[in-house]
Amino acid sequence: MTEITSIEFEKEVLQSGKVVLDFYSSECPPCEALAPKFESLAKLYGHDVKFLKIFRQKNRELADQLEVKSSPTLLFYDNGKEVGERLTGGIKRSDIIKNLNKLLPDSKVASISDKIKPIVSEYDVMILGAGPGGLTAGLYLCQAKINTVLIDIALPGGHVATTHEVSNYPGFIEPQAGYMLSHNMSEQTKLCGTAYKVAVDVTNVDLDKREVFLDEFETVKAKKIIIATGTSPNLMGIPGEKELKGKGISYCATCDAKYYGDKEVLVIGGGNSAVEESDFISKFASKITIVHQFDALTANKTAIEKLMANPKISTLLEHEPRSFKRDGDKIITEVEDLKTKKIKTLISDGVFIFIGMKPNIQLFKNKLTLDHWGYIKTDEDMRTSLPDVFAVGDVISKKYRQITTAVADGTIAAISIAKELN
Numbered sequence: 001m002t003e004i005t006s007i008e009f010e011k012e013v014l015q016s017g018k019v020v021l022d023f024y025s026s027e028c029p030p031c032e033a034l035a036p037k038f039e040s041l042a043k044l045y046g047h048d049v050k051f052l053k054i055f056r057q058k059n060r061e062l063a064d065q066l067e068v069k070s071s072p073t074l075l076f077y078d079n080g081k082e083v084g085e086r087l088t089g090g091i092k093r094s095d096i097i098k099n100l101n102k103l104l105p106d107s108k109v110a111s112i113s114d115k116i117k118p119i120v121s122e123y124d125v126m127i128l129g130a131g132p133g134g135l136t137a138g139l140y141l142c143q144a145k146i147n148t149v150l151i152d153i154a155l156p157g158g159h160v161a162t163t164h165e166v167s168n169y170p171g172f173i174e175p176q177a178g179y180m181l182s183h184n185m186s187e188q189t190k191l192c193g194t195a196y197k198v199a200v201d202v203t204n205v206d207l208d209k210r211e212v213f214l215d216e217f218e219t220v221k222a223k224k225i226i227i228a229t230g231t232s233p234n235l236m237g238i239p240g241e242k243e244l245k246g247k248g249i250s251y252c253a254t255c256d257a258k259y260y261g262d263k264e265v266l267v268i269g270g271g272n273s274a275v276e277e278s279d280f281i282s283k284f285a286s287k288i289t290i291v292h293q294f295d296a297l298t299a300n301k302t303a304i305e306k307l308m309a310n311p312k313i314s315t316l317l318e319h320e321p322r323s324f325k326r327d328g329d330k331i332i333t334e335v336e337d338l339k340t341k342k343i344k345t346l347i348s349d350g351v352f353i354f355i356g357m358k359p360n361i362q363l364f365k366n367k368l369t370l371d372h373w374g375y376i377k378t379d380e381d382m383r384t385s386l387p388d389v390f391a392v393g394d395v396i397s398k399k400y401r402q403i404t405t406a407v408a409d410g411t412i413a414a415i416s417i418a419k420e421l422n
């Protein structure tokens with residue numbers, strides 16, 4: 001793996017054969033999650049494809065020239081020409097493999113696949129998701145001397161790792177940087193001895209057999225499973241959103257706000273996430289307009305008061321985005337005035353979307369009893385409708401989704417399981 005700068009781009013990328021280039025940033029959880037996948041694939045494909053990394057913050061001009069607007073972004077080149085699909089955000093190992101395989105002849109792809117040997121590992125408890133809920137369950141189970149593995153498609157920490165400040169987690173007098181709070185939670189659980197399999201692709205989950213398939217070659221089996229997969233941001237589902245995701249539209253302020261120094265951005269949403277993340281974005285951007293569908297913001301009072309005192313932030317209430325378009329460096333957002341039904345055009349350098357969350361249950365939703373909104377129903381011990389399958393944290397049906405409620409669920413599930421296994 002070689003690190004390059006923009007000066008070497010011409011020689012190392014444009015004048016080379018087959019290349020994959022990773023634009024990464026610091027303080028970027030998806031970049032950190034990508035790093036071990038990129039390294040392990042470099043070992044497999046490194047003889048045939050050149051694996052390069054470039055630090056986006058120090059090579060901004062090149063990133064802008066290539067229209068790289070999100071970290072991480074993977075670009076694939078064949079003899080100087082960009083080919084395949086650009087990959088951004090939470091990048092899956094299988095998607096990188098798909099793009100790498102397209103660069104190579106079938107015989108080469110077959111010989112590389114032959115090198116990947118299947119593995120099976122067994123534990124007492126497998127926890128899917130290493131956010132606050134999963135990490136707490138992992139800690140309690142480990143302290144009860146139960147052989148436990150934590151599995152996550154990203155690095156440990158969950159949403160807390162990408163929240164800039166947490167001021168309501170008990171035990172800390174001053175607000176804590178989210179990444180430090182999640183780092184401490186994760187280190188505490190790891191130090192106890194819980195096994196970690198993180199930044200993996202979870203390609204299949206069989207809840208009946210309690211088996212999970214990782215990275216298309218590793219099977220993990222357990223006597224009990226805890227689902228702690230949390231939630232993901234809702235998409236708006238309007239024209240232009242998919243196309244501009246990672247190219248001016250972002251769902252992660254800690255990942256991308258730093259690239260909007262002295263620029264103007266829109267924030268879509270009006271709840272706690274939108275309001276608190278706007279405050280963070282205002283450390284960089286010169287002007288922020290919050291576009292919200294209702295006639296008042298729905299965040300808590302303290303957050304709204306802080307926002308109102310921030311001269312960089314203004315609100316556009318009772319308006320809803322209808323489409324996004326790119327025009328040169330700018331994002332054009334068409335918004336509808338919900339009172340007059342008239343369409344307005346807003347021009348900005350970037351758009352951040354925070355319009356609520358949906359549960360991460362795609363891999364097992366048909367197996368479990370869910371509530372009306374698709375969250376997993378549990379009993380008071382965090383048992384789901386399937387034997388030996390528990391669920392905790394934001395993914396379950398409940399009224400309040402906070403770090404404290406997730407860690408409480410993790411505690412309850414772990415104690416219940418420890419009693420059953422002992």
Ligand SMILES: Cc1cc2nc3c(=O)[nH]c(=O)nc-3n(C[C@H](O)[C@H](O)[C@H](O)COP(=O)(O)OP(=O)(O)OC[C@H]3O[C@@H](n4cnc5c(N)ncnc54)[C@H](O)[C@@H]3O)c2cc1C
Pocket residue numbers: 128129130131132133134151152153154155156157158159160162163165166167168169202228229230231273277360363392393394395401402403404406
């Ligand atoms: C912007 C923002 C700010 C917030 N601020 C606060 C705050 O100040 N205070 C507060 O108390 N709460 C806050 N919250 C809420 C808090 O972050 C959540 O309630 C808490 O993180 C929930 O923990 P969890 O473990 O259930 O899920 P998450 O934190 O969502 O973690 C879930 C984990 O599961 C992983 N995962 C997903 N799918 C799979 C899969 N198929 N297999 C394996 N792993 C998977 C994810 O990668 C993730 O690491 C905030 C949330 C957001 C979005």
